[in-house]
Structure formats: structure tokens, C-alpha cells
Amino acid sequence: MSLDPLSNTLFALADPTRRAILARLARGEATVNELAAPFEMSLPAVSKHLKVLERAKLISRSRNAQWRPCRLEPAPLKTLDGWLGDYRLLWEHRLDRLEDYLATLQIERDTKEERND
Amino acid sequence: MSLDPLSNTLFALADPTRRAILARLARGEATVNELAAPFEMSLPAVSKHLKVLERAKLISRSRNAQWRPCRLEPAPLKTLDGWLGDYRLLWEHRLDRLEDYLATLQIERDTKEERND
DNA sequence: CGGTTAATTAACTTGATGGCTAAATATAGG
DNA sequence: CCTATATTTAGCCATCAAGTTAATTAACCG
Structure with missing residues (x-):
């Protein structure tokens, strides 16, 4: 339950x-x-x-x-819609708020060879 | 499953x-x-x-x-957001699009066994 | 090679889901 | 009161979900 x-x-x-x-x-x-x-x-x-x-x-x-x-x-x-809203910018191309997120992702991807934890 | x-x-x-x-x-x-x-x-x-x-x-x-x-x-x-969108005007008061809304729901009801994975 | 770390698989337990049929409950109406 | 209709509850069963520990695979490194 x-x-x-x-x-x-x-x-x-x-x-x-x-x-x-x-x-x-x-x-x-x-x-x-x-x-x-x-x-x-x-x-x-x-x-x-x-x-x-x-x-x-x-x-x-x-x-x-x-x-x-x-x-x-x-x-x-409506509550579910609100929860989904937190993720909505992942598929909407709203560059104003998405750029930081994508930049962070790119950094993660580029540093994968240095990962040691 | x-x-x-x-x-x-x-x-x-x-x-x-x-x-x-x-x-x-x-x-x-x-x-x-x-x-x-x-x-x-x-x-x-x-x-x-x-x-x-x-x-x-x-x-x-x-x-x-x-x-x-x-x-x-x-x-x-995104797909889930689309599905939820069919119901969104139940809590937003946008009855102008009610016809499209009902038509969409009818489609949803008819597609009982969709498997396009 | 041997050892360490990362992650999965195997085997098992417990409890919940989703379906059934049959019986029980609730209400309307003659 | 009796019956028909609407809906739920009671058992029952098969399957699956979610967790465990122990064993296994995969890759790096000294």
C-alpha cells in the first residue's frame, strides 16, 4: 500500500x-x-x-x-501536473532556464573519465 | 508486467x-x-x-x-504530460476547448491495447 | 596473477494486486 | 413481504512487487 x-x-x-x-x-x-x-x-x-x-x-x-x-x-x-512541471523544462526548449541545466549535464559527461568516487 | x-x-x-x-x-x-x-x-x-x-x-x-x-x-x-493535458481543463476553467477535449478522451477510451514500444 | 571496486543475478520471503464466483447488503417498487 | 436491481464483501487463487543475503560477472590496477 x-x-x-x-x-x-x-x-x-x-x-x-x-x-x-x-x-x-x-x-x-x-x-x-x-x-x-x-x-x-x-x-x-x-x-x-x-x-x-x-x-x-x-x-x-x-x-x-x-x-x-x-x-x-x-x-x-492537478497535484501530479505540478510535480511534472518540475521536469517540464527537460523537454521544452526554454533556453532561459535550460541553459544552466544543460551546461551542468555537459560538464558531467565531459568529466566522466576523471570520475574516481 | x-x-x-x-x-x-x-x-x-x-x-x-x-x-x-x-x-x-x-x-x-x-x-x-x-x-x-x-x-x-x-x-x-x-x-x-x-x-x-x-x-x-x-x-x-x-x-x-x-x-x-x-x-x-x-x-x-513528455508523453505523460500530454495525457495529463487532456484533463488539464478540468481544473483550469477553459471550457472553450471542451469539444476537442471530449474527442480526445473518446480516443483514449477506444485505444485499449496500444503497444507501440 | 590476484585483489578491489562496481553492478547484476540468483534464490528466497513477504505481502499486495487483480481477477474470479458466490454470497451478502441496500434500496425501490409491486 | 417479496422480488428485482445495484453494488459490495468474502473467500480463493495466481502472479507480481519489493526487499533481503549470497554468489557472480565485469573491469581496473598494482
Whole structure:
């Protein structure tokens, strides 16, 4: 079981079924049966996936009679986006901030023959 | 073993040790021993983490004498950023692009078994 | 050659994941 | 009350994840 929220988010997203469920929920609330319909797996299996998503706070659930509509909660995705932002300049060519980084990398590469630690 | 590249990326990132390794590599190449130093776990454990990162193509490795310097490869992070971008307007209030957004999500839902590794 | 350092592989343990079927719970409605 | 529908829980199983220690490979150096 993951400890920190970011690990929890990433783990929950690291499954195509769960990402497909999120994609469906991005269009609006849906019940468990509606969410399970596109998949070949059993309903309890989908229920488990939903529990993983709920644990990661990527979805929330309300109650309406015997239905438990699920709703997408974007907060963890926003957090993930923030984490990714720290690395974004690695692939964006933003020279203002990238130059120092690349220079450091180049130095590392050039001094590889002198490495002795 | 994950099937599609995005699941592979997310799974590799869903571990604090592996994310810490990436954070270290963002500052430049490093050997396995250098990467293992901050952690209390054994060297083989770190080696396994590196293999996971390598399988996800988040790092690449070269050879220099008995050292195997690791290097961060940002491509999968960029892909993840692209995937996340489909959801970005859920927390940014940009409903003007909602149609494109929904279309993209529909594509994501349909591509259940992508494997273009 | 022999020894040291770097890193991986092998073998094993522990616990979690992801799937199933069958049973249980909750609610609506006749 | 009884039944149908929606969903979860309970067992069960196979596989995998993440760590360990011990052994192995690979390369340098005196």
C-alpha cells in the first residue's frame, strides 16, 4: 500500500482500465454498472478498481437510491501536473532556464573519465 | 508486467524511491552507487528500481569501465504530460476547448491495447 | 596473477494486486 | 413481504512487487 499521495495517484493511474474509467467520468457522473459496461471483467473487479481510484481521491461517490454515482475529482491530477512541471523544462526548449541545466549535464559527461568516487 | 507504455511510465513513477532517483538524475548523470547512497536499502534493491525505470524508458544507461552511468530520458514524461493535458481543463476553467477535449478522451477510451514500444 | 571496486543475478520471503464466483447488503417498487 | 436491481464483501487463487543475503560477472590496477 502506497504511503504518500503522489504515489497513490500514480499507482491508481497505472492501469488502463482505471484510466478508461476516468476518461468516462470526465464526461460526467456514472454508476458502477455504467462504468463496468465497456469491460469484459466482472462487476466486483470494476468495484475494486473504483476503490483504488477512491483511495487515491481521484473519484468521489454519492448515493442515490441503490446507485452510487461516481464523479471525477481533479485535485490529484492537478497535484501530479505540478510535480511534472518540475521536469517540464527537460523537454521544452526554454533556453532561459535550460541553459544552466544543460551546461551542468555537459560538464558531467565531459568529466566522466576523471570520475574516481 | 504492464502492457502499454503509459501504464509502464505511471507504474515506474508510483514509487518514492524511483521518483527520488529521477530527481537526482535531473541534475546530471550518476552511477548506481551514487544513486543508491541516499537510501537505506541494499544495492540490489536500487538496481531493481533502475531496471524498472529503464524498462519504462525513463532512464538510459551507458558503460564506462565498471561504472554504468544512468541518464534521465524525458520522453515518457513528455508523453505523460500530454495525457495529463487532456484533463488539464478540468481544473483550469477553459471550457472553450471542451469539444476537442471530449474527442480526445473518446480516443483514449477506444485505444485499449496500444503497444507501440 | 590476484585483489578491489562496481553492478547484476540468483534464490528466497513477504505481502499486495487483480481477477474470479458466490454470497451478502441496500434500496425501490409491486 | 417479496422480488428485482445495484453494488459490495468474502473467500480463493495466481502472479507480481519489493526487499533481503549470497554468489557472480565485469573491469581496473598494482
